[in-house]
Amino acid sequence: MKTVIMAGGRGTRIASLASDIPKPMIPLAGVPVLERELTCLREQGFTDIILTVSHMADKIIDYFGGGERFGVQLQYYIEQQPLGNAGALFELKDKLSEDFLLLNADSLFDIDFGRFVAFHRRRGGLATLFTHPNDHPYDSGLIVADGNGAVQQWLAKEDERPRYYKNRVNAGLHILSPRLLEHRPDTPKVDLDRQLLKPLAGTGKLFCYDSPEYVKDMGTPERYEQVSRDCREGRIEARNLRRKQKAVFLDRDGTINRYVGFLRDIDDFELLPGAAEAIREINRAGHLAIVVTNQPVIARGEVTRAQLDEIHNKMETLLGEQGAYLDAIYYCPHHPDKGFAGEVPELKIDCDCRKPKPGMLLRAAQDLNIDLKQSWMVGDGENDIRAGQAAGCRCVRIGEDGIDSLAQAVAKIGEEEAWSRM
Secondary structure, three states: OOEEEEEOOOOHHHOOOOOOOOHHHOEEOOEEHHHHHHHHHHHOOOOEEEEEEOOOHHHHHHHHOOOHHHOOEEEEEEOOOOOOOOHHHHHOHHHOOOOEEEEEOOEEEEOOHHHHHHHHHHHOOOEEEEEEOOOOHHHOOEEEEOOOOEEEEEEOOOOOOOOOOOOOEEEEEEEEOHHHHOOOOOOOOOOHHHHHHHHHOOOOOEEEEEOOOEEEEOOOHHHHHHHHHHHHOOHHHHOOOOOOEOEEEEOOEOOOEOOOOOOOOHHHOOEOOOHHHHHHHHHHHOOEEEEEEEOOOOOOOOOOHHHHHHHHHHHHHHHHHOOOOOOEEEEEOOOOOOOOOOOOHHHOOOOOOOOOOOHHHHHHHHHHOEOHHHOEEEEOOHHHHHHHHHHOOEEEEOOOOOOOOHHHHHHHHHHHHOOOOO
16 A cells, blocks of 8 residues: 655644754654654554645755665655645545555554554555544544444534544544545645545545554644654554553442433533543553443443443543543443343343443453553442453552552552653
8 A cells, every 4th residue: 555645744833843854854863754664654654645845845854865774665745835734635636546544644653553554455445544643632623423334424623513522533544545635636736634534424435443552743842842752752653552551440430420320311410529630641651541430321222322432432531631541441341230210121131232241441452452451440439440350451549559540540550650740
């Protein structure tokens, strides 16, 4: 599969750090950002690469040449006049006869491209976006998708958004079909998001691939400093799903939010004090923060899946407002006991995912390549701890051994693992 990397931006927001070199050449730990991208691609077999360049193009071409020194084959398209962030693709369409990767040269990433490509091929759409949660969804563009990953809405920062939303942000990595390039918009510049991709929302031709892997735009001095720290501490490559991950599994009710019995009404959902700060610490430590929750209200017919999704959207929204995020949410909709008015018969089963059984943790481990022995389960009930133990995790129970909150549980984990504070 060919890769196109857009490396023509001027980098005006980060010019104070390096005004004499193009943004893709800014070094991280002594290595240019673009070189790090090429290394990640080469290691996974993506060696046929086209760079679109413009601002200070000669500096990029002089450094990388034909790519032999870096184990890749490089071609260049030089924009003589600005074409927007997608205009060059139409000039290259004769070279793009099959689906291709489209990446930005000013982002730091280390992801398992094989997973990304496999997802795209299974869905068979015109385009697939790489999406992830971040710590500022309130001022980011949001992607709304169905359970199959088909994008229903693309909410830019200026668009009106729902009160509560899933923390799912476009990371700027794409897989595109050349069929997208059959008809060029009638404008001198072409905007990738607004003119090519966003119009596909709701058509069944645009999909999103959710992943917790590391992707960050380093376009401002502040973000550059953050990415530099992550690079020094090994956080970037550690999040690649080809490598074993560490997770902190979290019960929901009584652990993250106030316990009210069976939570049926979204208005009853309220974060516990310190919960967002605790999850933010998990995020900072580089562990996956994953909710695993029994939701028998689905089988009992008291809450629909759509209503539960909205409750979880509220949870993600409230956490995001405080700079925290969840990497995944797993819930068990089953309940073995029968006799409830409105119950859903096919869900009234003795399943393998309802805690104290470890099914949700085992599924997460398979989905996200988690090392369960290096992971933790935190909850306020015996069933949480039994599920964690059955999965092979270390466990912390809120309400025992002087641990009275999620914040204290996470502090204990941090002490045992010697998490560095940032």
